[in-house]
Amino acid sequence: MKKYFPIYVRIPVLFALFLMAMEFFIDSGDKPAFIKYPIVSILLMLFLFVLITMEIVVKASNNVLNSLLTEEQRKAKEAEDNLPFTESAFYKNWMQKLTRSNKIEEEGDLLLHHDYDGIKELDNVLPPWWVYLFYACIAFAFIYLVRFHILGHDDQTAEFEKEMAAAKIAVEEYKKTAPDVMDKEKVTLLTEAADLAAGKTIYETNCVACHRADGGGAIGPNLTDNQWILGGGIKNVFNTIMEGGRDGKGMVSWKATIKPSDIQKVASYVLSLQGTNPKDPKAPEGDVWAEDGAAPSETAAPASDSTKTAASDMTAQ
Known part of the structure; x- marks a missing residue:
């Protein structure tokens, strides 16, 4: 050996x-x-x-x-x-122990005295390797029972859930320091209350001077109607905030001050103001915007009661 x-x-x-x-x-x-x-x-x-x-x-x-x-x-x-390995005494001894095979000359002693259409049967013992493997399976089953059903160690489902929870925490930590890769092509409308609340905070810090706290418009245009100078919808509003408005007379670019993921939040909050009807709003400017390529109409589609209520609550806070 x-x-x-x-x-x-x-x-x-x-x-x-x-x-x-x-x-x-x-x-x-x-x-x-x-x-x-x-x-x-x-x-x-x-x-x-x-x-x-x-x-x-x-x-x-x-x-x-x-x-x-x-x-x-x-x-x-x-x-x-x-000697070659297959002819060594070590190999032969182990094969004999694992199989307990008999020589061909000894098969007459193992032959059973019954015949099935010329087919005869030898009274061989089970190969020890098979028996040992069977005992090993029993031992494994006992260890498995004790480990997972008595001691309560984590099974694959629990391990997966823990790994996913740890990965989620790691992703959130990574996002805190990772470069922001949000852009106009990837941006989507956010509707979660936490995201809209964060957008409202950014809006109140940077936008109220030109658009008023209720979005009714002052120096800047009214954000609650359905007419937009540079296009409505999340992609256009996001791009306008990031890159700025018209040269020389529009809004300045905010991409150097607000990171793209926060611009997504404030753009989503701005769109949540649609149809809130603030007091004394500024007159509409620009063209009527219809989302998803629908034909524009002179009358904006009325906002749902839940959207109006949520936006009004945020504005009132």
């Missing part, structure tokens, strides 16, 4: 198996068990030390035994060591 599996193969394999066993039986969370638990590291080092010591002792013993062999015994041992 040592000829085919030298020390530099045996020790790493055994060491890896020991690590796998530790990780399976010790719940260490997101860190390896040998890092989270120092006692595990100590056990691993002791295990490795014992393996190396045993190899050294066995090698020294073999050297002593070889020195005691006669010339004929030494030649016989060398001849056996040079």
Whole structure:
């Protein structure tokens, strides 16, 4: 065996198996068990030390035994060591242990005394490898039962949910420092109350001087009617805020002051003001806008009661 599996193969394999066993039986969370638990590291080092010591002792013993062999015994041992793996005593012994097969000459002793249309049956035992595998399955089932149904360790569903929750937190943390990649082509209308509230805060900080708090318009145009100078809809409003209005007389560009994802929020809030009918609004300017390429009409489609209520509540705050 040592000829085919030298020390530099045996020790790493055994060491890896020991690590796998530790990780399976010790719940260490997101860190390896040998890092989270120092006692595990100590056990691993002791295990490795014992393996190396045993190899050294066995090698020294073999050297002593070889020195005691006669010339004929030494030649016989060398001849056996040079045999192909499938002809070695080690391979044959293991195959015999795993299969317990009988020689062809012995099949007469195993033949059962019944005949099915010329088909006869041998009374062979189950191969030990199959039996051992069956016992291993039973042992695995017992360990699985204890680990997941008695000790309550996380199953695949729980692990997935935890990983997804951790990933969501990581994404939110990344967004805090990641470059903002929102642009006119990617922008979508936000309708969540939290996003609209954030947009309202930005609006009240930067926009009320020109458009009034209720969006009725002052220096800037009225934002509550259905007529737009540079086009309505989320994409046009987003682009107008980001790039600015008409040269020389329109709104300034805000992209150097407000990041694109916040411009998306304020643009969505501005659109939520549609149809709120503020007091003394500025006269409409620009052209009637119809979303999604629909034919424009002189009369704006009335906003739903829920939209009016939500926008009015925000404006009143």
